[in-house]
Amino acid sequence: SAVISQKPSRDICQRGTSLTIQCQVDSQVTMMFWYRQQPGQSLTLIATANQGSEATYESGFVIDKFPISRPNLTFSTLTVSNMSPEDSSIYLCSAPGGMARETQYFGPGTRLLVL
Amino acid sequence: GENVEQHPSTLSVQEGDSAVIKCTYSDSASNYFPWYKQELGKRPQLIIDIRSNVGEKKDQRIAVTLNKTAKHFSLHITETQPEDSAVYFCAASYGGATNKLIFGTGTLLAVQP
Numbered sequence: 001s002a003v004i005s006q007k008p009s010r011d012i013c014q015r016g017t018s019l020t021i022q023c024q025v026d027s028q029v030t031m032m033f034w035y036r037q038q039p040g041q042s043l044t045l046i047a048t049a050n051q052g053s054e055a056t057y058e059s060g061f062v063i064d065k066f067p068i069s070r071p072n073l074t075f076s077t078l079t080v081s082n083m084s085p086e087d088s089s090i091y092l093c094s095a096p097g098g099m100a101r102e103t104q105y106f107g108p109g110t111r112l113l114v115l
Numbered sequence: 116g117e118n119v120e121q122h123p124s125t126l127s128v129q130e131g132d133s134a135v136i137k138c139t140y141s142d143s144a145s146n147y148f149p150w151y152k153q154e155l156g157k158r159p160q161l162i163i164d165i166r167s168n169v170g171e172k173k174d175q176r177i178a179v180t181l182n183k184t185a186k187h188f189s190l191h192i193t194e195t196q197p198e199d200s201a202v203y204f205c206a207a208s209y210g211g212a213t214n215k216l217i218f219g220t221g222t223l224l225a226v227q228p
Contacts, residue, residue: 033216042218043159045216102166102214105161
């Protein structure tokens with residue numbers, strides 16, 4: 001399996017500001033993924049973070065709003081920019097693990113509240 | 116792209132009964148189907164998965180079945196216990212380490228003691 005940590009675990013932010021979330025994996029992985037989980041909802045993929053290239057964003061998510069960095073094979077950051085109350089959510093990163101590397105393991109999530 | 120539907124959205128069973136959650140997917144190219152359990156305030160945890168070359172997989176009280184022709188797969192939990200109460204998510208992907216997961220909408224399972 002993969003052990004994944006995230007920082008911060010939670011934050012309360014003012015609208016118009018930005019927050020950067022860090023994700024650390026205990027092994028080298030090609031891809032890391034960022035998801036958003038709004039209260040009481042399912043997980044929605046924001047983007048796939050590739051090491052050495054730009055992230056690939058899903059429909060409805062843009063780089064200006066959610067810039068992603070992937071400086072090495074064990075680390076990624078997601079920034080939520082120019083926040084509004086609608087950005088209040090849980091943000092989770094995931095990475096593959098297991099023998100076939102198909103299984104996705106999740107970080108503990110970052111609970112964001114925007115006032 | 117892939118779309119995953121999940122039913123029911125809520126399910127209440129008595130302790131000891133069985134629970135079944137069903138998902139359908141749209142893209143026949145999907146070949147990997149995991150199920151996650153998410154307890155309140157915690158991260159999703161993988162409980163079982165199945166690949167498209169297998170029709171059924173079982174792990175103790177949990178089983179998953181896959182019907183590729185109909186493009187649906189189901190989670191079966193037998194002899195439910197109160198600690199099974201959680202939100203369950205199905206997902207589908209094209210497989211491999213570079214795959215991305217598309218999640219179903221989730222099922223809130225409540226096991227009444």
